[in-house]
Amino acid sequence: MVKTIFNNIYEGYAYSYPHKHSYRRLNNLQLPLLWKEERKDALFLYVHLPFCEMRCGFCNLFTIANPQSDMVDAYLQTLERETMAIKAHIAPQAFGQMAVGGGTPAFLQPHQLEKLFTIIRKLGARPEDMPSSFEVSPATVTREKLRLLNEQGIDRISMGVQSFVETEVKALGRPQKNNEVYAALDLLKQYPFQTVNIDLIYGAYAQTLNSWLHSVQEVIRYDVEEVFMYPLYVRPLTGITKLEQQQEDNRFIFYREAKQLLLSSGYRQVSMRMFRKEGLIHKQTARSYSCQEDGMIGLGAGARSYTRSVHYSSEYAVARHNIRSIIEKYIAKPHFNEVDYGIELNKEEQQRRFVIKSVLHGTGLNLNRYSTLYGNDAMQQYPLLQELVTAGMALVQNGILRLTEHGIDHSDAIGPALYSTPIKQLITEFELQ
Numbered sequence: 534m535v536k537t538i539f540n541n542i543y544e545g546y547a548y549s550y551p552h553k554h555s556y557r558r559l560n561n562l563q564l565p566l567l568w569k570e571e572r573k574d575a576l577f578l579y580v581h582l583p584f585c586e587m588r589c590g591f592c593n594l595f596t597i598a599n600p601q602s603d604m605v606d607a608y609l610q611t612l613e614r615e616t617m618a619i620k621a622h623i624a625p626q627a628f629g630q631m632a633v634g635g636g637t638p639a640f641l642q643p644h645q646l647e648k649l650f651t652i653i654r655k656l657g658a659r660p661e662d663m664p665s666s667f668e669v670s671p672a673t674v675t676r677e678k679l680r681l682l683n684e685q686g687i688d689r690i691s692m693g694v695q696s697f698v699e700t701e702v703k704a705l706g707r708p709q710k711n712n713e714v715y716a717a718l719d720l721l722k723q724y725p726f727q728t729v730n731i732d733l734i735y736g737a738y739a740q741t742l743n744s745w746l747h748s749v750q751e752v753i754r755y756d757v758e759e760v761f762m763y764p765l766y767v768r769p770l771t772g773i774t775k776l777e778q779q780q781e782d783n784r785f786i787f788y789r790e791a792k793q794l795l796l797s798s799g800y801r802q803v804s805m806r807m808f809r810k811e812g813l814i815h816k817q818t819a820r821s822y823s824c825q826e827d828g829m830i831g832l833g834a835g836a837r838s839y840t841r842s843v844h845y846s847s848e849y850a851v852a853r854h855n856i857r858s859i860i861e862k863y864i865a866k867p868h869f870n871e872v873d874y875g876i877e878l879n880k881e882e883q884q885r886r887f888v889i890k891s892v893l894h895g896t897g898l899n900l901n902r903y904s905t906l907y908g909n910d911a912m913q914q915y916p917l918l919q920e921l922v923t924a925g926m927a928l929v930q931n932g933i934l935r936l937t938e939h940g941i942d943h944s945d946a947i948g949p950a951l952y953s954t955p956i957k958q959l960i961t962e963f964e965l966q
């Protein structure tokens with residue numbers, strides 16, 4: 534039987550757990566000690582470049598538009614200092630996956646991109662040997678940059694397009710021209726990247742079902758390997774909160790129609806947001822990175838790093854002047870051997886994270902693995918899991934709990950419903966700057 538057990542389908546995007554709004558000041562934790570007991574043979578390397586050529590009205594990411602070139606150069610110099618400190622204090626053995634994001638890292642000039650990859654390699658990371666992703670925007674794509682990314686071993690390019698209808702992107706506070714989008718897609722097709730991903734947004738002001746499906750048709754026509762469909766969330770301090778436009782919430786209808794279109798066009802659904810072409814093969818590493826069990830090293834202001842018991846980063850802000858001052862603080866940082874902002878995860882939160890990541894991210898929750906790691910029965914510990922099964926939103930097969938199609942549709946309700954009470958409290962009390 535299938536039924537709905539949530540009042541609000543669009544509660545929030547459980548991209549990571551605990552959410553960054555639960556981070557607070559920490560008491561200067563020593564980096565070597567934090568990583569001493571961690572496994573370091575399949576780490577995730579995330580590099581954050583907090584720069585874009587424009588600030589989109591819907592975006593709450595840690596980024597600023599059009600910084601001076603000397604700020605970018607100074608940032609790269611600091612990134613190099615941070616890298617050398619990480620090498621000395623953490624001594625990563627091997628990376629299983631890598632992503633360069635932001636912001637729009639393709640905002641960098643070619644000589645700055647060269648420098649960026651020199652820094653990445655100094656850490657011992659070789660993009661050509663692992664799944665390696667890089668974010669671009671239509672306006673920052675050039676032949677020279679794509680050649681460089683390809684030569685450096687990047688195999689996945691992710692481009693935020695959001696919509697192929699100019700009035701829609703304008704209403705989203707992103708003045709983007711379609712000819713720029715098509716030119717970027719044409720150029721991308723000329724390079725042998727294994728995966729091209731396009732991000733789209735549904736629920737935009739002035740969007741109709743037809744105009745939304747037109748955007749989905751365009752990514753299908755371009756035969757891209759991956760599509761991410763993001764529901765629009767109007768977030769505090771972002772540009773579109775000022776527009777005060779009201780319209781009916783059609784997000785779920787738009788989502789379902791687009792899903793059907795993609796499924797009937799050779800894509801399979803990996804998660805609520807992610808659709809991937811059937812039969813894609815990914816680079817193999819000695820050991821694959823597991824988001825539930827392996828750590829993440831974040832480089833740069835705004836990048837998060839995860840050990841089992843501590844998640845940390847620089848401070849977080851959305852308003853331009855606050856982001857700018859955090860970046861300046863990062864550039865002026867005298868050393869990188871301790872951590873002063875983040876959250877310590879007790880055993881209960883570590884277990885909860887394992888459950889949330891597993892349930893929401895395609896792999897499913899391996900109940901035996903959970904019990905081996907934590908000595909508990911997840912179904913008993915989290916009654917919501919049983920409720921999901923009863924409601925037809927999840928199935929248990931061969932010891933793995935996986936969301937059904939109906940469950941995947943409700944991911945943005947299920948994730949937040951699994952948050953602990955103390956984390957919910959911290960998120961509520963967070964003062965966004």
Ligand code: SF4
Nearest residue numbers: 585587588589592636
């Ligand atoms: S949506 Fe992308 S391009 Fe726009 S401001 Fe955010 S990171 Fe930059």
